Amino acid sequence: MKKILVINSGSSSIKFQLIKMPGEIVVASGLVEAIGLDNAALHYKSKKMNFFEIMPIENHEVGLKKVAALLLDEEKGAIKSIEDIDAIGHRVVHGGKDFSDTIVIDAEVKKTIKRLFSLAPLHNPHNYTGIEVAEEVFPGTTQIAAFDTAFHQTLPEKAYRYAIPNKLLDENYIRVYGFHGTSHKYVAEKAKDFISKKKSKLITVHLGNGCSITAVKNGKSVDHSMGFAPVNGLVMGTRSGDIDQAIIFYMVNTLGYSLDEVSEVLHKKSGMLGLTGYSDLRIIEEKAAEGNRECQLALEMNAYRIKKYIGAYAAVLNGVDAIVFTAGVGENSSVLRKLICDDMSYLGIELEDYKNNVRSSENRIISKETSKVLVLVIPTQEELEIAKDTYRLIN
Template sequence: MSTVLVVNSGSSSIKYQLVDTVHGSALASGIVERIGETVGSIKHTFADATTSRTDPVPDHGAGLRAVLDLFREQGPDLQEAGIVAVGHRVVHGGSVFGGPVLVTDEVMDQIDALSPLAPLHNPPNLTGIRVARELFPDVPHVVVFDTAFFRTLPEAAATYAIDKEVAAAYGVRRYGFHGTSHQYVSTRVAEVLGRRPQDLNQIVLHLGNGASASAVRGGVAVETSMGLTPLEGLVMGTRSGDLDPAVLIHLQRNAGMSVDDVDDLLNRRSGLKGLSGENDFRALHGLVDAGDPDAVLALDVYLHRLRKYVGAYCAVLGRVDVIAFTAGVGENDEIVRARALENLESLGIAVDLEKNAGRIREPRIISPDWATTTVMVVPTNEELAIARQAVDLVGDAPDDSADLGHA
């Protein structure tokens, strides 16, 4: 076997998955939540059985040690799992990292230096790496960056029209995010269709609580909706997406809002939640069905922005062979999928309502036979993508003396 333990460390959570990269399956998975709070939560799933615990998890070190305890108690045995690497997700790689890298002290310093570009994400990502290196000292650690897939953006797409010296001094440009998902899905689309990625022009719509769109020409990203940070672009669960920058100036001057106030507003109290009070689509649809005007408007705003990006990327690509929906909303919400592509028949884009019905767990074409653009739902698997990139980087497995989780 060739397995990778994938760790995704957030500010108060750790998601993990033990991935069999040969068969593309998860051998075990779990999540540690509410780190640093009075009562923490840990769930570990193996062999179709889930073990749940509610214990204090004071820090990330305690969280990962609890995960190792569950592996020992519930399985699988990490010593026998054939682990060749620990893979880590890091949100922001800036202009420094264009692909996966082996973790070194220098790499960690560079990730730390990029924290001003992603203050909510890079520091906890870095904490998870630091702790995992202590617990798995003899296994290679690999970092995969959300921004790496979008390093190929043309300068015209990546450049903001502000003073170039200011932009250069502070790293202001479009970086893009969710890149691991966009890369995985665009590659998977080609596999499912039996086509070469270099022969396809694709629009990928990663729709979850965070949402992003990308234009991929011949397997290479040429546009994306997120920018310097994950705030730009589509309307999201709690984030505003695109906004006139003068709104920030207006609120600071006239509402007396501080930088932190505006940050909180745009990242946590905007998007669907800001418009309707709900950022869960199941609850939102319930409110829409009940005729709640705020919910109706929120959904309309969300879909309008999404449809506008699809149209813009049709113009960027010139020819669109495939539009792929993915992530939590994209895979599970038939209403969003259908309404997002309404009235685009003149562009050869449409959704067949029967094919589109329900939650979709496997890649499926949902466009009618006459459509010139294939519309698909392709479930994303960022953990598998991270694991495979880690295996490609480290090559052969380490020797049998590797110490797996006994530090």
């Protein structure tokens, strides 16, 4: 059995799991959330104990060092020494044209990940920090990178190309890369348990602080809402999703924004935050229930955008067997799932309200028995998917 530590450094959080492979036994797990705020939270769970503490966590480096200290702690920890870790698997968002599969990290891989910062500014820098800190805390341990873009390498050319001059693809590699691939791949595989036929047409909906939707045909990604960088597509926590590109020219040429300021707005000040002042959907739902019109409208806009993509991908797939909701918001927000699925009977989508309102960590059906399209909630396990790939490389 190999012990693999999986580190998933997101835009404002760090998820981690210590997993024994190939048995898929989780020895320890946890979450650092709300990084950068005074009320950041550290969750930790092992066979020995559960641990939770509210504390200021300035940045990802501080958070990762606290995680390492917990794993090695004599009382709370799950390992006796750093030698107990056989490999560390890192989630890396953008692999560009360079990486189509999981890979052992060396100096050249790190250099490329760093070069891709501009394509995923909310993620790749934090992913890179995770690698750097892990190398410092666990020297000599094999480090593995698993890329969110890898699952979407199966996109057909008609889907991944933009209608721009050919040389921008041929010379500059500007194309759709796609993201959240580890999550979409995992839930698409799990959805097979609910579908009797061998061939399947799925629409997987990953809703968290970052959001994306994928058309999956027979286990392969064939279309995806994010593109060259993870800012377009659905409405997200702080990212705009789809906008008319002419707005960028208007902001620069007429309103006087610099390009860096436009990037800051679209990546960090837009989405649900820009619409409501909040990026946490739990708070937005609470405010909406209290009658806050801005929050109500933001939820409606969020759901409306997802509906449009579901319709488009049903056309791309020529039908759909199941819609799968996953990730923090997709798994837990019955409000948003209902807004999305309401008035979709033309496509054969019928939500069962009492099933939708049940909170559960189980893979489950939330559609009516009469629904022609299954509606599923499947909690994503990106860390387990990364552990599988990591084990494959070191074994």
